[in-house]
Amino acid sequence: MTLALKDVFRGLEAARRDGVIDRYAIGGAVAATFYVEPSATEDVDVFATFRGQPASGLLTLEPIYRYFVAQGARIEGEHLVIADWPVQFLPATTPLVDQALEEALRFEVEGQPVSVFAQEHLAAIALETGRLKDKVRLAQLLQSATFNRARFDDLVNRHHLEDKWSRWTTLLKDET
Amino acid sequence: MVTLDNVAQGRDVKFSLPEALRIKQEARASRAAKPIAEKLRTLERLRERARTIKAARVPASAIRPPK
DSSP: OOOHHHHHHHHHHHHHHTTSEEEEEEEHHHHHTTTSOOOOOSSEEEEEEETTOOTTSOOOOHHHHHHHHHTTOEEETTEEEETTEEEEEEEOOSHHHHHHHHTOEEEEETTEEEEEOOHHHHHHHHHHHOOHHHHHHHHHHHTOTTOOHHHHHHHHHHTTOHHHHHHHHHHTTTTO | OOOHHHHHTTOOOOOOHHHHHHHHHHHHHHHHTSOHHHHHHHHHHHHHHHHHHHHHOOOGGGOOOOO
């Protein structure tokens, strides 16, 4: 059985090799699937730093869209559709995401390399973002047998997420 | 113990919430421990199913109250 996501990973690796993106890592639900049980998602979140990214943070995704469209992708709203998967490119806009990109892990899926956020970074980003689905993901990751709690605690402190963490643990006091 | 077999046989069953939660947690851990490619295929199946359900949904505008 084919795995369309492998084509997405292949495209990202090629874009990095060709210098269209500097660094990238898969985030969101697809990244969480590397560590916990799969949960439904409609798109692939790709966090990336781009070639010539201005210090102001204002950047255009036009070169990356043009690159992937030339490879056969199509544009649908804010997504690039690659191998039938809507892919959303997200620039690194917080120090936490920047660190997560710097320390992303390399995996191989049936021979195809791909960069993925470490689960402790995914958890910290979920805490930082704070939507309902992020809270659910955070709960799942915290229960993962391979989750490094000390590393997560360090991220919470380093990125000043103590208040959010305190509110989250209060919310789930009877469950954790 | 609540099992399909026990229920089908009409045996008395006892339901234990901690036991049910433990079984659920074990099942979740077992799904999480599967090879990554297998989990990604499950993710693609889940997405396909969600799309099918979405496509089959009757738009609210098509629902008429009974006369």
